Amino acid sequence: MSNGEKDKLGELMHSARIARELEWVRKHEEELLAKLRLRTKAGEQNASCPECDKKLVEDAEHGTGGLVCPERHGAWLSWDTIVKMLDRLAHPESK
Ligand SMILES: [Zn+2]
Structure with missing residues (x-):
């Protein structure tokens, strides 16, 4: 060759x-x-956690109606819930 x-x-x-x-x-x-x-x-x-891929579970502890990662990497809350929480934080005296 x-x-x-x-x-x-x-x-x-x-x-x-x-x-x-x-x-x-x-x-x-x-x-x-x-x-x-x-x-x-x-x-x-x-829905699963983007961090650890575990299935999100209902947040019974705080009663937000949201879903949380069992390892507490994050949570999924409805927009209405977030607005209500922010409103409560901004005006803690009024209920
Ligand atoms: Zn996670």
């Missing part, structure tokens, strides 16, 4: 490796997108 042929073979092998890597990336991205779609669909009835 001449040096020119070896170079060509090397180039071909390099191209084949890049093609395999691109194929892997494409498959990996497809898998991630599929997972994301499933998560979004499940999230319609089953």
Whole structure:
């Protein structure tokens, strides 16, 4: 095999490796997108914490009617509840 042929073979092998890597990336991205779609669909009835992915539970402790992460990473409250809370904080004397 001449040096020119070896170079060509090397180039071909390099191209084949890049093609395999691109194929892997494409498959990996497809898998991630599929997972994301499933998560979004499940999230319609089953919200989960974006931090730890655990299912949010009702906040019985404070009676806000909201959902909280069991690990206390965060909470989901309706906008009306947030407005009422802010109003109560701004005017603590009036009930
Ligand atoms: Zn969490």
